[in-house]
Amino acid sequence: MERALRRAGAVSHRLVVESVERSLPASFGYRSPHKFLVDVLRISAADASARVSAARQLGVWHASTGESLPAALPDTAAAQRNGDIGADHARAVSRILRKIPHAVDADDTKAAESTLARVARDGTPEDVEQAGHRLLAYLNPDGNLGDDIDRTRRRALTLGRQDTELMSRISGELDPTARALLDPILAKWARPGMNNPADPSSPTGDAEHPTVDSDVLAAAAARDTRTTAQRNHDAFSAMFRAVLESGILGRHRGLPATTIITMTLEQLERAIGGVATTASGGLLPIEDALALAEQAHPVLVLFDHDGRPLHLGRRRRLASADQRLALIAADGGCTRPGCATPASMCAVHHVTDWQKGRTTDIDGLTLACDACHARVDDSAAGWVTRTAEGRYPGRTEWIPPPHVDPDRRPRINHRHHPGELIDHARRGMRAPREGGDAVP
Incomplete structure (x- = not known):
């Protein structure tokens, strides 16, 4: 065998x-x-x-x-x-x-x-x-x-998926230039006492910046019990925040390049327990999400669309920033079944082609990554999208071409909504119990 x-x-x-x-x-x-x-x-x-x-x-x-x-x-x-x-x-x-x-x-x-x-x-x-x-x-x-060709071939940086504790492993190899650029940054941002999230009095940013008080830094360094690896991590986190807040990244797919977090109203009211989702597909504990929001300007996405210009009719073909924010919260990512592309890497797609008379209204829009978006067409190999009814009303159904499914049965992407699968499984488990049958 x-x-x-x-x-x-x-x-x-x-x-x-x-x-x-x-x-x-x-x-x-x-x-x-x-x-x-x-x-x-x-x-x-x-x-x-x-x-x-x-x-x-x-x-x-x-x-x-x-x-x-x-x-x-x-x-x-x-x-x-x-x-x-x-x-x-x-x-x-x-x-x-x-x-x-x-x-x-x-x-x-x-x-x-x-x-x-x-x-x-x-x-x-x-x-x-x-x-x-x-x-x-x-x-x-x-x-x-080894020569430059070997180093070029080996250079890599891999960001692993989040584990059960929401931690992500980074692995890879830096070429000599990247290492030469990183060393002086860490020497200043990962210095003992700097950028310590566990110490409210710890200075943030660059240790050599004129606004950093040397006495405060010395006191923070004396209290600093972090390992070198932990200081490097906190320096990276502080640098990420500084880059996002600086505005040098400009805009990404119609929105400012920033962290977009989605949570339910219940989570916001309780302010503890559970996880929020990011537009890049990541998970974040509610407590950390609220801490980030303290220094941000959150936008509340209301699904009844009160006061938000989410219905644009035929006047505009391209979706507005408000519509994109609403879709990030509702869809979570690409809606084609099996696609795990997060919302930050997706385009706004008309469920029914705009050229066929469809309006640019929120109930006719969905998210699709560039690769999946390009596969929606009228050819024999093209996918078809439509708005679902029945069990998942309002969601986007994708109808596969015959080479994927000869019966062309509509499909829903649950990848960004795992709670739906859990709820469906629980309903299936309760049904036999309510009918008197034992559940294994």
Whole structure:
């Protein structure tokens, strides 16, 4: 069974290659094969990305003349086609090869791939990692073969998703220029006593600014029990606030570049417990949201639209800032089913095309990211949007094209409204109980 599963992975690579070479994603209106796989196969974005990446390295591609080209990792690809190695083995080989400096001879790199593929045939993915580290030490014993091309390839900054405690992990690597720019900033903003959220008397901003009292800073530093990592974090937080408040970011999609927070009236009245949502898709404890609002100018979005110019008729095609604020609070993000793009990255979309006589009124507008917005058209591969009735009145339904669902059943995006799924599940659990049946 394991050998068959490994061989099936190689078949998957072949099908991904064929779909790309036949331009299937583009013919159905997709900008990348990743989005095509997500919709058609209903897999996660991470899974789709992994499949496409594996196909690029292990698949057999073709020249414009139809001639087969060797795989980027030929020996690794052959081992998977034979069922000798699995996807984890192949990923381990790829990770090691990416670390080989650009200056290493191409023949040596090819020999390293063959060696690691042989190790993979006989061992585990962990064995490949261990052997790879030894190979890297052999190919670059002095550690001095890295150049600007390698540094450019490695530079990265990844912001992870929020965990159950609403914390987000940052990982990545800074190139020499970015590091040189960051060091003096942290030396001033992350100095002991500066920008300490736990100390109301702690000075904020730049430690060398003329308005900072040296005696106050010294006293705050004496009370400062934070680690270096915690001071760096607080310095980043203070810099983010300073950049947003400075106005240098200008406007973003019709609104000032700022933090937009949505909460319910009950949360505002209680002022404790629960979480608010941001236009970028993040979650924020109510207490922290209210603390941010103390230094901001909040806009109250009233869904009865009293006193707000939310109905513009045919006079204007583009949505107003007020309408966009209301949609951020109501939709939370892109409304196409399965899309997780937050509201800050979305455009305002007419549910019925404005060119077809639709007015620019709040009950006919919705949010859609640029990629999903471009897929709404009258072609055979286009999606159709309409305003929902029944269980989710007023929400936007997306009707998929036949290649996604031959029955073209309307869909609602619950990604930005997880409470709806929870409420639906609870109603389903109560129904048997009310009828006298036991609930497992």
